[in-house]
Every structure is written in C-alpha cells, then in structure tokens.
Amino acid sequence: MSFKTIEWIDDRVIMIDQRKLPLEESYVECNDHISVAEAIRTMVIRGAPAIGVAAAMGIALGGQQIKSKDFPGFFKELEEICEVMRQTRPTAVNLFWAIERMKKLCRNNRKAKIGKIKELLKEEALKILEEDEQINRQIGIKGRELIEDGDTILTHCNAGALATAGYGTALGVIRAAYEQGKRIEVYADETRPVLQGARLTTWELNKIGIPVILITDSMAAYFMKKGKIKLVIVGADRITRNGDVANKIGTYGVAVLARHHKIPFYVAAPVSTFDFSMTSGEKIPIEEREGREVIQIFDQQIAPDGVRVMNPAFDVTSNRYITAIITEKGIARPPYGKSLRKLLKD
Numbered sequence: 001m002s003f004k005t006i007e008w009i010d011d012r013v014i015m016i017d018q019r020k021l022p023l024e025e026s027y028v029e030c031n032d033h034i035s036v037a038e039a040i041r042t043m044v045i046r047g048a049p050a051i052g053v054a055a056a057m058g059i060a061l062g063g064q065q066i067k068s069k070d071f072p073g074f075f076k077e078l079e080e081i082c083e084v085m086r087q088t089r090p091t092a093v094n095l096f097w098a099i100e101r102m103k104k105l106c107r108n109n110r111k112a113k114i115g116k117i118k119e120l121l122k123e124e125a126l127k128i129l130e131e132d133e134q135i136n137r138q139i140g141i142k143g144r145e146l147i148e149d150g151d152t153i154l155t156h157c158n159a160g161a162l163a164t165a166g167y168g169t170a171l172g173v174i175r176a177a178y179e180q181g182k183r184i185e186v187y188a189d190e191t192r193p194v195l196q197g198a199r200l201t202t203w204e205l206n207k208i209g210i211p212v213i214l215i216t217d218s219m220a221a222y223f224m225k226k227g228k229i230k231l232v233i234v235g236a237d238r239i240t241r242n243g244d245v246a247n248k249i250g251t252y253g254v255a256v257l258a259r260h261h262k263i264p265f266y267v268a269a270p271v272s273t274f275d276f277s278m279t280s281g282e283k284i285p286i287e288e289r290e291g292r293e294v295i296q297i298f299d300q301q302i303a304p305d306g307v308r309v310m311n312p313a314f315d316v317t318s319n320r321y322i323t324a325i326i327t328e329k330g331i332a333r334p335p336y337g338k339s340l341r342k343l344l345k346d
C-alpha cells in the first residue's frame with residue numbers, strides 16, 4: 001500500500017492524519033512526546049496496535065530530549081513521559097503494554113551510559129513497529145483458513161493497516177485470504193460516531209482492491225437475515241483471560257446479531273492485546289469521549305442545542321458470542337480460559 005501509518009524519520013514521528021481521511025491524505029509531524037500524546041488523544045492515530053507503536057515512539061522521542069546525566073534522574077524523567085502517554089486513552093491495552101516494554105528496557109540497561117540508553121529506546125520503538133507488521137501477517141496466515149472462496153464478510157470499525165504498523169488484524173485476515181486468490185466481498189459498518197468504517201476501512205480496501213460495500217450500523221441485522229453475511233471478523237482493544245473482548249462501540253450488538261443468525265463471529269488480535277491481569281471484561285475501563293462526536297458530523301450539527309449525550313467509545317463482547325480468537329500464535333476456541341492459556345504458553 002502506498003501509505004505508512006506511522007514512521008520515525010530523523011528524530012521526528014510522522015503519522016498519517018486519520019481525522020482527515022478519506023478526504024485528504026496529509027501527515028502530522030511530532031517533534032516531542034507531548035505532541036505524540038496529543039495525536040493519540042485526538043485520534044490522528046488510532047487502533048490498538050497503532051496506539052502502542054505511537055506510545056513507544058513518543059517515549060523514545062521524549063527520551064532523546066531528557067537532560068539528566070545519571071540513571072536515577074533519567075529514569076524519573078522517563079517515567080513522567082510514560083505518565084503523559086498513559087493518560088491519553090484508557091481502553092486499548094497495547095498502549096500500556098508498549099509503555100511497560102519501554103520502561104523494562106530502560107531498567108535492564110541501568111548500567112549503560114545515558115547516550116546508549118537513548119539509542120536503545122529508539123531501537124526498541126522501531127522494533128515494536130517492525131514486529132507489529134510481521135505479527136499481523138502471521139495473524140493473516142493463521143486466520144485465512146477460516147475464509148472460503150466466495151465469502152461475504154462483515155467488519156466493524158477499522159482493524160486494518162491504519163490501525164496497526166501495517167497490514168492489519170481483522171483486515172489482515174481478509175487480506176491474506178484475498179492474496180490466496182479467494183473471492184471475497186466485505187460489508188463495512190460505517191461505525192458511528194467517528195466513522196472509522198466509512199472513512200478508513202473502505203479507503204483501505206479500495207486501495208488493495210478488495211470489493212467493499214458500505215452500510216450504516218443499523219443495516220447489519222437486515223443483511224444477516226437476508227443471508228448476505230457469511231462471517232464476521234473484528235479487531236480488539238483488550239482481551240481478558242476468559243476471552244471477553246473490548247472493541248469499538250457496536251461490536252457487542254453485531255456479535256449478538258451474529259449468534260442469532262448462526263453466523264461465525266471471529267476476533268483477530270495480537271498477543272499484545274491480551275490483558276491476563278483481568279479475569280473478565282467487566283472491569284475494562286471504557287473510554288467516554290466528548291459529546292460533540294455524537295452531536296456533530298464533521299462540523300455539521302445534527303441534534304438540538306443542549307441535548308444530553310452519552311458517548312462510550314467501546315463495549316465488551318462476552319466470550320460466549322465469540323466463535324474463535326485469531327492470534328499470531330494460532331486460533332483459540334472456547335472454553336477460552338483453557339485455550340488462551342495454552343496458546344500463550346506454546
């Protein structure tokens with residue numbers, strides 16, 4: 001594909017501005033960790049794995065600018081940078097996973113010169129970027145067997161190259177099947193209120209050449225009932241030990257509909273999206289975003305002045321609605337308590 005979601009060039013972090021797609025393909029340049037954090041918060045970059053990569057790059061960038069010359073001082077400043085990253089978005093666990101990985105690298109190299117630690121931070125962020133694309137390709141290889149020639153697939157939100165370092169998770173599985181020569185058609189939910197499906201998934205699939213039909217979120221049941229959807233594949237922001245999955249608001253509804261219509265419902269995600277500190281999805285923090293996203297479409301107001309609004313950005317789908325979870329290590333099926341533990345051990 002002809003774009004990069006996120007790149008490190010000459011001690012700057014460059015991201016495609018996902019707020020402007022598909023109308024404008026422009027890039028945001030971040031020169032310090034504060035601007036990277038702002039880009040995550042305002043969704044210049046979004047999608048769980050991409051947020052993790054951005055956080056790692058933000059920490060590496062901030063690390064280059066630390067003034068302390070001794071390790072305790074350096075680490076204290078680094079922790080402050082990590083805290084800024086931690087405050088950006090609460091639901092996608094990849095963000096916290098990347099922060100911990102960067103901190104651990106630092107701790108493991110406490111005896112090294114500060115200049116060396118700065119270099120290592122940069123290398124680690126680039127490693128996370130490269131690994132993520134490779135992992136997505138693995139998810140694609142593992143998951144493509146679930147797709148048959150001629151399938152029509154529903155997806156929700158955007159779990160493609162834009163949501164990762166490249167290739168995508170849910171869209172990666174679809175892409176891998178397509179690259180095998182399977183004829184596929186994708187139904188993309190528009191995904192109100194931020195419209196990741198309408199704006200980003202259709203844009204990406206058009207670029208690859210995979211046929212896509214855009215539908216509003218409320219049309220999914222209609223097309224399932226008509227037998228138009230053979231399977232559903234979505235990404236994830238956090239998966240708990242029992243296989244509960246937090247993903248974009250509306251995912252839970254799609255999963256319940258899929259169960260009712262006896263359609264397989266698959267989740268594709270890297271191991272960095274697992275949160276084994278949580279036994280179930282109930283305690284996953286759900287981001288509440290500003291009401292403006294619901295009241296306005298772009299700058300057009302669509303509701304009366306002063307109307308009360310709720311805007312949870314994610315929901316949790318219980319494990320019982322999930323047919324299988326596709327990871328780079330293989331495919332897990334219920335009961336997830338057992339299958340996920342085994343998968344992660346192997």
Ligand code: MRU
Pocket residue numbers: 046047048049092156157158159160163164168169170196234235236237247248249313
């Ligand atoms: O609010 P967003 O756009 O960051 O939400 C993204 C999603 O919910 C994706 O489905 C999820 O992060 C998986 S991306 C591979």
